[in-house]
Amino acid sequence: xxxxxxxxxxxxxxxxxxxxxxxxxxxxxxxxxxxxxxxxxxxxxxxxxxxxxxxxxxxxxxxxxxxxxxxxxxxxxxxxxxxxxxxxxxxxxxxxxxxxxxxxxxxxxxxxxxxxxxxxxxxxxxxxxxxxxxxxxxxxxxxxxxxxxxxxxxxxxxxxxxxxxxxxxxxxxxxxxxxxxxxxxxxxxxxxxxxxxxxxxxxxxxxxxxxxxxxxxxxxxxxxxxxxxxxxxxxxxxxxxxxxxxxxxxxxxxxxxxxxxxxxxxxxxxxxxxxxxxxxxxxxxxxxxxxxxxxxxxxxxxxxxxxxxxxxxxxxxxxxxxxxxxxxxxxxxxxxxxxxxx
Numbered sequence: 473x474x475x476x477x478x479x480x481x482x483x484x485x486x487x488x489x490x491x492x493x494x495x496x497x498x499x500x501x502x503x504x505x506x507x508x509x510x511x512x513x514x515x516x517x518x519x520x521x522x523x524x525x526x527x528x529x530x531x532x533x534x535x536x537x538x539x540x541x542x543x544x545x546x547x548x549x550x551x552x553x554x555x556x557x558x559x560x561x562x563x564x565x566x567x568x569x570x571x572x573x574x575x576x577x578x579x580x581x582x583x584x585x586x587x588x589x590x591x592x593x594x595x596x597x598x599x600x601x602x603x604x605x606x607x608x609x610x611x612x613x614x615x616x617x618x619x620x621x622x623x624x625x626x627x628x629x630x631x632x633x634x635x636x637x638x639x640x641x642x643x644x645x646x647x648x649x650x651x652x653x654x655x656x657x658x659x660x661x662x663x664x665x666x667x668x669x670x671x672x673x674x675x676x677x678x679x680x681x682x683x684x685x686x687x688x689x690x691x692x693x694x695x696x697x698x699x700x701x702x703x704x705x706x707x708x709x710x711x712x713x714x715x716x717x718x719x720x721x722x723x724x725x726x727x728x729x730x731x732x733x734x735x736x737x738x739x740x741x742x743x744x745x746x747x748x749x750x751x752x753x754x755x756x757x758x759x760x761x762x763x764x765x766x767x768x769x770x771x772x773x774x775x776x777x778x779x780x781x782x783x784x785x786x787x788x789x790x791x792x793x794x795x796x797x798x799x800x801x802x803x804x805x806x807x808x809x810x811x812x813x814x
Contacts, residue, residue, distance in 0.1 A: 479673060481514045482587035484523045485575050489583075493518050494543045495575050498535055500526055501551070501644070505566030512646055519543065531556060531568060539572045548606050549573040551638065571600075571644075573607055585611040586648070593652060593677050600644040614647060652677045653738065653798065656708060658701065658727055659717040660687040663743065666783035667715065668692075670791045675798070676713065683723065702726050706734035713794055715773065717743035725752060732756070732765045739797060741773040741790070 481497065488495035498515040500507075508527030515524040515532070517539040526532050531554055542550055550572045575583065582598070589596045589611070601608040638644060652675050657667060660682035671678050681694050681701055696704065705727050708714060714737050716727045724742060731740050742752065749771040756766050774789030 479524055480587055480590045481516050481524055482583045482590060484516045486580065486583050486587060488516070488518050489575060489577065489580060496539045496543055497571075497573050497575055498526060498539055499571045499573075499646075500568060501571050501638075502569040503566060504568075507556070507566040507568050512648060517543075526568075526570070535570055535572070542572055543574060547574070579609065582609040582611045596648055598646040598648050600646070602638055602640050602642050602644070604640060654679065654709060654712045655794070656705065656712055656714045657681065657717075658705070658715065658723075659719065659743075660684070660693045661717070661719050662783045663717050663786055666787035667717070667790055670784075670787035674791060674795065676794070682718070684719070698723060698726065702730040706730040708734060708737045710736045710738065712737045713739040713741075713797075715741045715743075715790065717773075721748070725755065728752065728769060729756070729759070729761075732761055732768065735765075738801070739794065740769055742769055742771040743773055743786075744771050746772075 495518045500511050500513045513526050515526045517536050522536050552570050554568045556566050595614040597612045599610045655676040655678045657680045668680050716724050753766050775793050778789040
């Protein structure tokens with residue numbers, strides 16, 4: 473199975489350490505009011521650039537500049553509050569608290585563990601102990617219960633981005649890399665390629681399939697036989713999102729039928745016109761599928777207000793639709809930060 477990885481800040485940081493470059497990690501610790509990104513968002517910064525974004529335009533510019541100035545000193549870390557209105561003249565008016573931390577060879581172990589877990593879609597807890605001018609970091613599996621993560625949320629403990637800074641001896645516990653719902657994409661034609669590109673940075677674990685060996689050059693496509701594809705889709709997990717948009721209507725129908733027979737998915741989308749939808753749904757009923765099962769097939773896919781047939785527009789439309797469904801299901805994975813005592 474071929475799976476796309478999300479933004480891997482740890483792997484990027486390791487690459488810069490390998491190049492013997494000074495590099496730092498910027499993490500949003502807490503927010504208050506209207507803020508551009510949520511707690512746990514990370515950005516990697518080095519002298520000549522940055523990767524990832526904490527958002528906010530001027531906030532990001534000022535934070536990156538401060539981080540580079542920190543890298544020019546001996547400081548190991550800094551905690552900084554940014555009132556977005558008074559300090560940065562941004563109209564959103566909230567407050568953001570940032571942790572700026574230098575990364576060095578001592579960071580390699582925990583960065584490697586974090587990178588591997590991000591690549592494997594495995595959740596983990598990142599524990600940061602505040603020492604005397606230094607930070608100690610450790611990666612561990614997510615505890616079985618929230619209580620085991622120790623402590624209250626940072627927002628409760630320090631009044632979001634306005635209260636006292638975390639003190640020496642305290643531990644920041646960040647629940648990171650929470651599992652992304654699986655997206656099974658069937659079809660590597662023009663639309664499939666555009667959809668794969670659109671979803672690569674989004675909070676889905678994308679697995680991309682086709683039955684034609686000659687489309688392998690389109691990207692990270694897993695080529696399977698029709699029998700393998702129908703077996704795979706029939707064993708989808710209950711939280712899976714499925715998109716069927718192959719080159720062949722017969723294969724589309726076989727995949728939809730197998731998905732309905734398996735029954736375990738969160739969303740089943742089929743590319744097609746109103747005519748294709750009518751034919752498919754009529755055939756499904758004739759083949760014995762009840763109305764409840766037939767109603768689970770979403771066709772056409774994407775937002776109803778966008779009529780363009782351009783692959784890139786379809787891809788954006790589908791991505792927006794699935795993101796809204798994900799938010800409605802309260803499954804959008806976000807990092808959580810807690811404050812604990814040793």
